[in-house]
Amino acid sequence: xxxxxxxxxxxxxxxxxxxxxxxxxxxxxxxxxxxxxxxxxxxxxxxxxxxxxxxxxxxxxxxxxxxxxxxxxxxxxxxxxxxxxxxxxxxxxxxxxxxxxxxxxxxxxxxxxxxxxxxxxxxxxxxxxxxxxxxxxxxxxxxxxxxxxxxxxxxxxxxxxxxxxxxxxxxxxxxxxxxxxxxxxxxxxxxxxxxxxxxxxxxxxxxxxxxxxxxxxxxxxxxxxxxxxxxxxxxx
Numbered sequence: 001x002x003x004x005x006x007x008x009x010x011x012x013x014x015x016x017x018x019x020x021x022x023x024x025x026x027x028x029x030x031x032x033x034x035x036x037x038x039x040x041x042x043x044x045x046x047x048x049x050x051x052x053x054x055x056x057x058x059x060x061x062x063x064x065x066x067x068x069x070x071x072x073x074x075x076x077x078x079x080x081x082x083x084x085x086x087x088x089x090x091x092x093x094x095x096x097x098x099x100x101x102x103x104x105x106x107x108x109x110x111x112x113x114x115x116x117x118x119x120x121x122x123x124x125x126x127x128x129x130x131x132x133x134x135x136x137x138x139x140x141x142x143x144x145x146x147x148x149x150x151x152x153x154x155x156x157x158x159x160x161x162x163x164x165x166x167x168x169x170x171x172x173x174x175x176x177x178x179x180x181x182x183x184x185x186x187x188x189x190x191x192x193x194x195x196x197x198x199x200x201x202x203x204x205x206x207x208x209x210x211x212x213x214x215x216x217x218x219x220x221x222x223x224x225x226x227x228x229x230x231x232x233x234x235x236x
Contacts, residue, residue, distance in 0.1 A: 001093060001094055002062075002064075002066065002067055002093050002094070003066045004067055004068070004093035004094065004095045004096070005022075005029075005069070005096050005097070005098060005177065006068075006074060006096070006098075006148070006152070007068065007071075007074070007099070008074040008075045008077075008097055008098075008099045008147075008148055009070075009101065010139055010141075011111060012102070012107050012114065012189075013100045013189075014159040014163070014189050015072065015100055016037070017184065017185040017186060018070075018098070018100055018185075019070045021185045023185075024182075024183065024185065029062075029064070029066060035063075037068075037070045038069075038072060038073075040071045040073050041055045041058060041069075042069070042071065042073070042077060043073040043076075045081075056089075056092050059092075066179070067093075076139070079147055082147055082148070082151060086151035086152070090151070090152070095152045095153075096154075096155070096176070096177065097154040098154075098156075098157055098173075098176075099144060099145055099154065100162075101141055101156060102158075102160065103160065104141065104220055104224065105208075105216045105220060106189075106208065106213075108129075108132075110189070112125065112129045112132055113129075116128045125206040126206065126209075126212060129212065129216070133220070138220055138223060140223065141226065142226040142227060142230050155176045156231070157169075157173065158235045159189065160190065160236070163191075166183075170182075170183075170184060224236065
């Protein structure tokens with residue numbers, strides 16, 4: 001039975017450097033043209049465009065005994081769908097889940113900058129960010145955690161803690177995975193350095209000023225409050 005690691009982290013939280021950390025060891029996971037980091041198959045299964053057996057067959061076709069699914073869309077699967085597929089996944093794989101989180105305001109801002117540049121929105125990035133906060137509801141961190149923790153061993157990772165305290169935090173992640181991870185891959189969101197081959201992460205070309213950060217944090221306070229109530233701490 002293969003080990004399956006599902007990462008259900010929301011995008012722009014450092015999922016790529018986490019994935020590349022695992023890829024440092026070829027016997028953990030592998031990324032090729034045929035087997036990408038984010039297959040996004042479960043969303044298609046939920047929408048009834050593919051059967052669950054397709055997902056199971058895909059994972060079994062991957063090389064090695066440890067396989068991963070880092071699709072950001074995993075964070076948005078419905079509760080009913082996970083209830084439906086969890087028993088079958090557990091029957092076919094030793095399933096574990098990681099969810100990587102970043103400061104909610106900074107994560108949402110990164111997503112906004114990317115969206116603004118990708119779809120050529122009018123106005124400045126800051127203006128678009130302010131408008132988006134008024135018209136859209138950012139995703140709940142705790143909703144995703146509870147969805148997966150109900151069915152699988154689930155490990156919440158605070159991005160800032162993992163990269164700031166690697167010597168303390170990486171052994172904990174290794175213990176959860178039952179696999180030794182020796183060194184983290186560089187993370188542009190953590191140190192602000194444009195590392196080689198991480199250009200796709202460098203989306204925050206317009207810095208978020210302190211005032212807009214504070215306003216956004218006040219508007220998104222419910223996300224922070226949910227976290228503190230669930231875990232009895234506040235890492236940001």
